[in-house]
Each structure stands twice: as structure tokens, then as C-alpha cells.
Amino acid sequence: MRPFKANGWHLLLLVICLALILPVLFMVANSFKTLQDSYHTMWQLIPLHPTLKNYQTLSRQVALLRLIWNTFFMATLVTLGKLSTGLLAAYAFQYFHFRGKKWVYFAFVATIFIPFTVTMIPNYLVIAKANLLNTALGVALPQLCDATGIMIFLKAMAKIPRSLIESAYLDQIPTHRLLMNIIIPILRPSIISIGAIFFINSWNEYVWPTLILKDKSSFTLPLALQNYISSEGGTNFPLAMALATIMIIVPLVIYMVFQRYILNSISNSGLK
Amino acid sequence: MNSNKQQHRVLTLLYLAPTALILLVFIIIPIIYTLYLSFFDWNLIAPTKNFVGWRNYLTIFTDPVNQKVLLNTLGYIGLLLVLNFVIPYVISIIVQFFIHKMQGVYKIIFFIPSLFSLVVGAMVFAWIMNPVSGPIALFLRQIGFTLPNWTNSGGLAIVMLCLITNWKVFGYNFVLLLTGLGSIPQNLIDAAQVDHIPKWRLIWDVVLPLNKSMAFYVLILTIVQGLQYVFTPINVITQGGPYYGSSNVLYHTYLNAFVLYKTGNASALAILTFVIFLILLFLEIKFVEGRDADAPI
Incomplete structure (x- = not known):
């Protein structure tokens, strides 16, 4: 039975x-x-x-390498930004004492629950005013910090033995060297996993880039794909599918390499 | 000692500065500015803004299109809860308690669509579900049925758009819920098995209550993220149509802001969404946070 x-x-x-x-x-x-x-x-x-015909047609119609580079560059910028601001902030939360710590931390975590619509109009105006429309920086700038990263780093830092940090203090090791030479190497698994997740999310990002990237030469892969569905593509699905196939390779490879890290860190992000 | 303290303070500021600066410039000030804009009539470009008091908020509840969009949003929430919360929860219970092999494999495979852009999902489903020439339509025609033209019906379009987000989010929520179930102490499960308590009672009386906080976290995430995720397939496939039939509050905000240039209306809608999400955040804190004895701070 x-x-x-x-x-x-x-x-x-x-x-x-x-x-x-x-x-x-x-x-x-x-x-x-x-x-x-x-x-x-x-x-x-x-x-x-x-047949490779769709891929050939595609490479004639759009600057494929340029698209891939734009997406890669933007995702790298966002990932590095989120990782470095997150590491610094987590360090401050874990090892410094200051007034209002709980409130500042709460403000960071609360950002997870903010709908993008409530910031998009002012942010669009700011990016436009700063002359950053159609640039990767314009897309990346408002999202250079991420609460999930801070949370995961904090949890990993909490596991570092207190005595290790205290002996570093006694030896008068400056904090930036403590962070660079001791904490970051220990946190390597967390950095890799959350970095991979940041990169994949940014690689796939659609909503905010559609507001900022209007010029075709600044497009990222999701925007180019959307273009194929609504106008030129219309019914030419094999062509759109070729572009989508190119687009999914990078996240798939990252997943194949870091699968265990990624799934662990998803689990961790839920168990605060 | 004193200089040490001072140095400590400077360092704290230095380490928090990058995150705090971005939070302030790109989240806190924008929210306040959106609140400000919600009391004005403006078109995003004109040099002057007209103060209109609460009118934009009144419009949300009196204008028939806005009412329709609000109603759609409730529909979306209901459907997303079933598809992205209830179903992954049931499946994660099955994987955790009813099978004994392959758990890891299912986890790895279920998560794969989470890696892909919703634009990809939207495109593939637009092809599969194409009411005229898609594979499902052709198959149904061969066995004597027709696939209803779901792009012509707001309700059916909403179902389809939710299914697309479900494809992406299912594995992600499954992994979260499975983690919660996995952290239930094994001795409680074993004790129930020794006592020959039927499995469904074990699930109902022990597992569900113990996993309450994780479940609640995913439930709220489903609403907050789901409504934002579904934006992409809406924009790619239906643009909110037919006649706002598949629009939701977030898409309508975007439409007002960047297509119709009714900045005031858009801001009021955004603030309304923000307040609703804040209430959900409050509930999340009440039920979920602080469940851990060793919370990070």
C-alpha cells in the first residue's frame, strides 16, 4: 500500500x-x-x-554583443554596489554601538515592503535631472543598497566567534583591515550566494529599466526581448525565443555552478 | 578613551553612510515627495503644479476606472494567494512528509524558473496560450474544443497573468516553505508517529501551527511581491486591457504617471498602495519578527 x-x-x-x-x-x-x-x-x-537562422537574423537586427554587454555591465554594477554597501552596513550593525540602532535597522528591513510605484516618479525625475537617462548608472544608482543582503550578512557575522573580533581589537587592528582580511574571507559563502542572486535578479530586471532606458543602444536583454514581442516580433515567436534562449544562459550557468549556495541563501533569507 | 569614542562614532557613520545615503535619497525623500505630489494636479513636465487638496484621493474611489482597477487588484490578490501560497504550501508538505526520496531533486528543479526573467515567461506563455495559433489552442481544436480568447476578457487575462507569475515564483516560495517545515523539531514528528496519530492530524495539529510564522511571511511576500511581479506580464502582454480589465493598482499607477501624465492621480494611487503594504508590514512584524531568540540585533 x-x-x-x-x-x-x-x-x-x-x-x-x-x-x-x-x-x-x-x-x-x-x-x-x-x-x-x-x-x-x-x-x-x-x-x-x-537551423541557426533565427540567431543569424537576430544578430543582423540587433547589436547582440552590445545588448549582452549592457546587461552584464548594469548587473555587475548593481551587484558590486549592493554587496559593498551591505557588507559595510552589516559590519556597523554587528560591531558598532549607536543610538537608534534598532530603528535604523527597522527602516532598512522595511524597504522590502515598499512598492516601486511610490518611489518611481521622484526617482525618475532625479535621474533625468542628473542627465543619467539611458545609462547603466541611472538604472543602478537607486538600487545600490539592499536589505536582504544586510540581513544575510548580519546572520553570517553573528556566527563569527566573538573572541576572534575581540582579539583583533586588542591587537589594534583597524576596522577596515579587520573587515577586509578577516570578516570578508569568513563570509565568502554568503557573499557568493547573495552576489549570485543579486546578479541574476539584476540581469532579469525589467520595470525600472523600461523607465530609464529609452534609447535602443542602451537597452538590456529584457527590454530588447519585450520589443520583439510587442512590435517587430508580434507573431515571429522563433525569433523572440532565440533571444530569450540567449538571455537564460547566464542565469542557468550561475545556478549550475552555485546551486547549493543559492538555495541555502534563499532558505536563510526567509528565516530571519 | 574619549578620542577612541569619537573615532568609534566617526567609523559608525562612515560604514553606514553609503546605505543611509541611498536610502534617504532614493527611498525616503521620494516617498515624501510622492505624498506631496498626491495633493497636486500636474503632468510631470509643466513648470507649475495646481494644489487640489484631497481630490486625487477622492478620484481613486469615485472614478469607475479606478474602482475597476481596485476590484481587479483584489482579484489578483485572491488568485496569487491560491497559486503562489496555498499550492506551494501543499506541495512542500507533500515533499517534506509524504515522500522519502528525491526531495533535493524536486527542490533544484522547481527553483529553475525563478532564475528567468518574467519577460521570458510572458513571451513563452503568450505563445503556448495563443488563442489562435498556440499549441494548446491547436490541440484543443483537434479534440473539438476551442480555447477562449483570453486577451478579450479581463477575468481570463488576470488568470493567465497570475499563472505566468506562478511559473516564476512557485519554486522560490516552495523553497522558503520547505525550509520552514524542515526546521520543525524531528522528535515532535517521531513522537506523533509512535502514538499512531494519523498523518493529516499531525499536519493539522502540529506542523501547521509550528510553521505559522514562516507561512505568514510567505503569505505576505506573495501579496507584496506578487502584485509587483505581475506588472511585467501585464505590460508585455495586455497593457492592462481589455479596457483596464487586467490592470492592477501598480500598473494603473505606472499608466497614470508615464503614459497619461496624470502625476497627481498616480501619486495618490502609489500612496494608497504604500499604506496597504505598510499595514502588511505591521502584521508581518507582529506575527513573524521576534520569533527568533537570536534575532540579529
């Missing part, structure tokens, strides 16, 4: 796996078919006549 029951559950879970993964597989498969082939053999997961 028992194994039969368990098999039923596995069947259900397998169906969920397929529902989540098959759309992606169909996407990749159809990106290697011509428009006609994709219409007539859309269920074929292995293309009958695999």
Missing part, C-alpha cells in the same frame, strides 16, 4: 516539474526551427531540421 501511495505523490510532483520546465524546453527547441517548422511541428522537442 505504502509504496503505491508514494508513487502517486511522485507522479504529481513529476507533473509539476514538467509544467515548470517544458515551457523552457519548448522555447529552446523552437528557437532552432524556422517559422514554418515551428508552426507545423511545435510539439517537436528535437527540431527535425535544426
Whole structure:
């Protein structure tokens, strides 16, 4: 009776796996078919006549390398910004004592619950005024700090033995060297995992960049893809799928390399 | 000693400064400015703003389009709660307590769509669910059914857009909930098994109460993040249509601000959303924070 029951559950879970993964597989498969082939053999997961035509058309229509570079540059900027401000802030919260600490920390955590609509108009005006429209910096600037990072770093710092920090103080090691030479190496797993998550999120970011990046030469991959769906692409799905396939490679590779780190840190972010 | 103290203070400021500066310039001041704008009639460009008092707020509740959007938002919340909270919760209970193998594999696979942009999700689902030439429509036609044209119906469009966010968020919420379930002390589970308490009673009486705070955290996250996530497929696929039928409060705010240039209306809507989220934050603190004895501070 028992194994039969368990098999039923596995069947259900397998169906969920397929529902989540098959759309992606169909996407990749159809990106290697011509428009006609994709219409007539859309269920074929292995293309009958695999072709790179969509990728060639794509590289003629858009500056692919430029798109990839724009996205990479913006995501790197955001990731490095969030990591460094987060490490500094977490250090202050963990090792310095100051008045109103609880309130400042609360203000940081509360930012998670702020809808983007309540800041987007003034931020747009500020970025426009600073002449940063159509630049990666304009996208990155308002999001150079992140409460999740601070929370995860704090939790990791709390695990560092107090005696280690105290002996460093006794040896008169300046705080910036303590941070650079002792704490950051210990925090390496947290930095890698949250850094990977920051990078992936920024790589995929859509809403704020659509407001800031209007010029096609400054587009990131999600914006370019959106362009293919609404106007030029319209019904040419294989072409859009080719661009989307290019877009998902980077997050997938990061996940394959850091999968354990990433899942651990997602778990951690929930258990405050 | 005194100079030491002073140095300590300078260092504290120095370390907090970058985060505090960004928080102040790009979050706190903007919120205050949005509140200010919500009392004016403005078009984002004109040099002058007209003070209109509470009129923008009154419009939210009296204008039929706004009413429709508010109602849609409730619909979104209900659907998102079922799709992104209840279903992942049930599945995480199954994975934690009803199977004994492959838990790690399911976790890894379920999480994969969370890695991808919602623009990708929106595009693929627009293809799969295309009412004329999509694979599902063609399949249904072969067995004698037709796929309703969901882009023509606000309600169906909302279901479809929620399904797209569900594809992305399911694994993420599943991982969070599974973590919560995994932190329930094993001896409680074992004790129940020794006493031959039926599994559903164990879940109902022991597991759910013990996992309450994590569940509540994910529930609130589902509303707060879900409403923001769903913005992307709305903008990519329906642009809020047909006739505002699939718009929600966040999309309507964006539309007012950057398409219709009704900055005052947009600001009032934004402030309303902000207040609702603040209430949710308050509930989160009340039920979730402080459950840990060793909270970071």
C-alpha cells in the first residue's frame, strides 16, 4: 500500500516539474526551427531540421554583443554596489554601538515592503535631472543598497566567534583591515550566494529599466526581448525565443555552478 | 578613551553612510515627495503644479476606472494567494512528509524558473496560450474544443497573468516553505508517529501551527511581491486591457504617471498602495519578527 501511495505523490510532483520546465524546453527547441517548422511541428522537442537562422537574423537586427554587454555591465554594477554597501552596513550593525540602532535597522528591513510605484516618479525625475537617462548608472544608482543582503550578512557575522573580533581589537587592528582580511574571507559563502542572486535578479530586471532606458543602444536583454514581442516580433515567436534562449544562459550557468549556495541563501533569507 | 569614542562614532557613520545615503535619497525623500505630489494636479513636465487638496484621493474611489482597477487588484490578490501560497504550501508538505526520496531533486528543479526573467515567461506563455495559433489552442481544436480568447476578457487575462507569475515564483516560495517545515523539531514528528496519530492530524495539529510564522511571511511576500511581479506580464502582454480589465493598482499607477501624465492621480494611487503594504508590514512584524531568540540585533 505504502509504496503505491508514494508513487502517486511522485507522479504529481513529476507533473509539476514538467509544467515548470517544458515551457523552457519548448522555447529552446523552437528557437532552432524556422517559422514554418515551428508552426507545423511545435510539439517537436528535437527540431527535425535544426537551423541557426533565427540567431543569424537576430544578430543582423540587433547589436547582440552590445545588448549582452549592457546587461552584464548594469548587473555587475548593481551587484558590486549592493554587496559593498551591505557588507559595510552589516559590519556597523554587528560591531558598532549607536543610538537608534534598532530603528535604523527597522527602516532598512522595511524597504522590502515598499512598492516601486511610490518611489518611481521622484526617482525618475532625479535621474533625468542628473542627465543619467539611458545609462547603466541611472538604472543602478537607486538600487545600490539592499536589505536582504544586510540581513544575510548580519546572520553570517553573528556566527563569527566573538573572541576572534575581540582579539583583533586588542591587537589594534583597524576596522577596515579587520573587515577586509578577516570578516570578508569568513563570509565568502554568503557573499557568493547573495552576489549570485543579486546578479541574476539584476540581469532579469525589467520595470525600472523600461523607465530609464529609452534609447535602443542602451537597452538590456529584457527590454530588447519585450520589443520583439510587442512590435517587430508580434507573431515571429522563433525569433523572440532565440533571444530569450540567449538571455537564460547566464542565469542557468550561475545556478549550475552555485546551486547549493543559492538555495541555502534563499532558505536563510526567509528565516530571519 | 574619549578620542577612541569619537573615532568609534566617526567609523559608525562612515560604514553606514553609503546605505543611509541611498536610502534617504532614493527611498525616503521620494516617498515624501510622492505624498506631496498626491495633493497636486500636474503632468510631470509643466513648470507649475495646481494644489487640489484631497481630490486625487477622492478620484481613486469615485472614478469607475479606478474602482475597476481596485476590484481587479483584489482579484489578483485572491488568485496569487491560491497559486503562489496555498499550492506551494501543499506541495512542500507533500515533499517534506509524504515522500522519502528525491526531495533535493524536486527542490533544484522547481527553483529553475525563478532564475528567468518574467519577460521570458510572458513571451513563452503568450505563445503556448495563443488563442489562435498556440499549441494548446491547436490541440484543443483537434479534440473539438476551442480555447477562449483570453486577451478579450479581463477575468481570463488576470488568470493567465497570475499563472505566468506562478511559473516564476512557485519554486522560490516552495523553497522558503520547505525550509520552514524542515526546521520543525524531528522528535515532535517521531513522537506523533509512535502514538499512531494519523498523518493529516499531525499536519493539522502540529506542523501547521509550528510553521505559522514562516507561512505568514510567505503569505505576505506573495501579496507584496506578487502584485509587483505581475506588472511585467501585464505590460508585455495586455497593457492592462481589455479596457483596464487586467490592470492592477501598480500598473494603473505606472499608466497614470508615464503614459497619461496624470502625476497627481498616480501619486495618490502609489500612496494608497504604500499604506496597504505598510499595514502588511505591521502584521508581518507582529506575527513573524521576534520569533527568533537570536534575532540579529
